[in-house]
Amino acid sequence: MFTVLSQGTFMLRGDMTHIIWDWNGTLFHDIDAVIGATNELFQPYGLGPYDVDGFREVYTRPIWVAYERMLGRSLREGEWEVLDRGFHEHYHRLMEACQLAEGAVSSLRAWEESGRSQSLLSMWGHDRLVGKVGDFGISGHFLRVDGLRSASGGTKAEHMVAHLRALDLDPAKVVVIGDSVDDADAARHVGARAILYAGGMTRRSDLDLVGVPVVDSLAAALDLV
Structure with missing residues (x-):
């Protein structure tokens, strides 16, 4: 659970042992390409x-919405x-x-050096992910990397179920770090916790409504775990 330290400030309890990272808009700063x-x-x-603010006004998942x-x-x-198909043709060039x-x-x-584990779950195509x-030389940090192996555009919840099942993890000890409401929904769906990063696709005001911690940097997210 989250402990409220002061109004608007949260700290996760100390028994979280695994982070599931999001990719696009979280670890990978690709908003300009998107x-x-x-x-x-x-x-x-x-x-x-669209500029950044205008895009964030309309962005949501599933993306067809x-x-x-x-x-x-x-x-x-x-x-x-x-x-x-057209979006990805442009995106794969710009990214x-x-x-x-x-x-x-x-x-x-830092998380790896703490002796705990981490993985990566994205709604981007698996092979490209x-x-x-x-290419960035970070594969060795992850127990597992999962992207989409089928059509894109939907929600993350069922993919989160499969990801956790493959890792055989207790969701009560897992925290998801992502940049969208969909990341928090997927975490809630499996019984994990979530921290949302405001540097990605979703406007801060929408993230603040979710009821989980919202941070302005990945370092701040790590400090909460």
């Missing part, structure tokens, strides 16, 4: 361009698949310029 790809995708619709917000209508049959979030490597190293984690 916004750039979104702007290219929706330019033919006469929408945008965000697209419907942007369009002001429901997606037509087959439109989601076209948009999802090559992105780097790890500030404090990512030091946080991973594994490759990018390897």
Whole structure:
């Protein structure tokens, strides 16, 4: 559970032994690529361009709901698949310029040196995720790395179930660190705790409504565990 130290301040109890990290918007600071790809995708619709604040106003998961917000209508049959494919074509080009979030490597190293374990669960394609984690030289910090092995765009909850099952972990000793309401929902779904990072895709005001700690840096997230 979380202990309230003072109004608006939380500390996790000390028996947390495993962190499940999110990737996009958390360990991987790719918001510029996400916004750039979104702007290219929706330019033919006469929408945008979005800046960081404007994008955070419409962003949510599942992502097709965000697209419907942007369009002001429901997606037509087959439109989601076209948009999802187009987004990733732009994103996979633009994300090559992105780097790890500030404090990512030091946080991973510090948690490992504490003798506890960590893993990575992302809603990005599995093969690309594994490759990018390897490119940054951080694969060795994780017991397991899981991305999507099927269609993208949905919620994280059931993927969290499978991830925990594969690791054979007690969810009561697990904390999820991510940047979206979906990360907190997935943690709650399996009985784990969550800390949300405000440096990613979701606006701070939405994160503050979830009822879990919200931090402005990965180092601050680690300090809470």
